[in-house]
Amino acid sequence: MGEVDPAFVLEPEHRPKLSITEAKSIPVIDLSPVVNSSGDGDTKAAAAVVREIGKACEEWGFFQVINHGIPLEKREKAFAASADFFAQSLEEKRKVKRDESLSCGYYDTELTKNVRDWKEVFDFQLQDPTIVYASPDPDDKKVIQWNNQWPQNPPHFREACEEYSREVEKLSFRLTELIALSLGLPAKRLNEHFNDQTSFLRLNHYPPCPFPELALGVGRHKDGGALTVVAEDQVGGLEVKRKSDGEWVRIKPTPNAYIINVGDTMQVWSNERYQSVEHRAMVNSEKERFSIPFFFHPAHYTVVKPLEELIDEQNPPKYKPFSWGKFLAHRKLTNYKKLNVENLQISQFRIQD
Ligand SMILES: O=C(O)CCC(=O)C(=O)O
Numbered sequence: 001m002g003e004v005d006p007a008f009v010l011e012p013e014h015r016p017k018l019s020i021t022e023a024k025s026i027p028v029i030d031l032s033p034v035v036n037s038s039g040d041g042d043t044k045a046a047a048a049v050v051r052e053i054g055k056a057c058e059e060w061g062f063f064q065v066i067n068h069g070i071p072l073e074k075r076e077k078a079f080a081a082s083a084d085f086f087a088q089s090l091e092e093k094r095k096v097k098r099d100e101s102l103s104c105g106y107y108d109t110e111l112t113k114n115v116r117d118w119k120e121v122f123d124f125q126l127q128d129p130t131i132v133y134a135s136p137d138p139d140d141k142k143v144i145q146w147n148n149q150w151p152q153n154p155p156h157f158r159e160a161c162e163e164y165s166r167e168v169e170k171l172s173f174r175l176t177e178l179i180a181l182s183l184g185l186p187a188k189r190l191n192e193h194f195n196d197q198t199s200f201l202r203l204n205h206y207p208p209c210p211f212p213e214l215a216l217g218v219g220r221h222k223d224g225g226a227l228t229v230v231a232e233d234q235v236g237g238l239e240v241k242r243k244s245d246g247e248w249v250r251i252k253p254t255p256n257a258y259i260i261n262v263g264d265t266m267q268v269w270s271n272e273r274y275q276s277v278e279h280r281a282m283v284n285s286e287k288e289r290f291s292i293p294f295f296f297h298p299a300h301y302t303v304v305k306p307l308e309e310l311i312d313e314q315n316p317p318k319y320k321p322f323s324w325g326k327f328l329a330h331r332k333l334t335n336y337k338k339l340n341v342e343n344l345q346i347s348q349f350r351i352q353d
């Protein structure tokens with residue numbers, strides 16, 4: 001990755017500014033009142049957490065959480081496994097290469113909006129195997145299985161990844177429950193959609209980049225699922241397109257915190273009360289960066305539509321129902337192929353006002 005390969009170079013209007021605007025006001029929410037409560041905990045403090053989460057989802061689509069209940073040791077093991085894995089030779093890493101039939105594993109040529117990302121990744125699913133639709137064609141009901149692939153090296157890689165993923169999954173259910181409460185719904189209202197979840201965890205490695213003003217680690221995009229729960233190291237690079245003025249602002253890393261963002265599916269469920277916000281990851285010329293996002297995705301058979309409890313005559317549904325599994329199959333295809341079109345967006349299901 002030494003030369004300026006044009007595959008990585010962004011159109012001038014999408015290139016990052018190297019001067020950083022730090023997002024000082026992105027909410028940091030302390031989850032201890034809900035994590036430590038045994039049911040008879042301080043319900044006043046828990047209600048305040050729910051309100052803070054609702055406000056952050058509305059104003060930012062992004063927030064951070066601390067005192068979230070994930071043991072630091074498990075997080076550190078996952079980061080160590082990730083660093084050890086990516087430090088291996090390309091030949092070793094490519095033994096578990098992801099391709100169109102094997103959706104999980106190692107990959108270093110991902111595209112975001114047809115431009116190559118300056119990164120390498122390792123993906124694995126929470127459910128192994130995960131059932132998905134074979135094609136984006138709406139009439140094709142055929143399903144296939146995606147299986148995880150695990151490398152032989154480093155030796156404790158799989159164990160570290162799986163143990164960590166179970167913790168992030170727990171946190172994701174908890175956050176989904178808090179978000180449901182913030183929408184005035186029963187806590188477990190959304191949980192059933194995740195029984196056969198298509199969630200996956202991704203280890204991201206962004207090597208130092210000699211031309212950080214021309215390329216991005218991950219190009220601007222919105223996450224499609226319900227929620228994303230991101231752990232990052234202390235290097236920093238995640239930028240959010242601030243809702244209030246459209247400015248790209250950098251999230252300052254908070255040690256041991258998680259960065260949470262609302263995805264497109266939550267935007268539709270909430271009938272746009274909460275919106276999925278564009279974000280991107282910058283790279284820099286000196287330091288490598290590691291991050292571990294968890295993408296909390298519903299089951300392939302989920303029909304995503306505004307929740308009935310949130311719509312009435314004053315608030316008619318803003319989206320037509322769509323199939324999560326077909327949306328996913330469509331997205332998957334565009335990750336591998338350079339196309340002349342942008343990939344499928346939920347705006348295609350938007351009902352005009
Ligand atoms: O690396 C990060 O901080 C975020 C990456 C991201 O947004 C993604 O992979 O969807």
Ligand SMILES: [Fe+2]
Nearest residue numbers: 222223228279
């Ligand atoms: Fe993302």
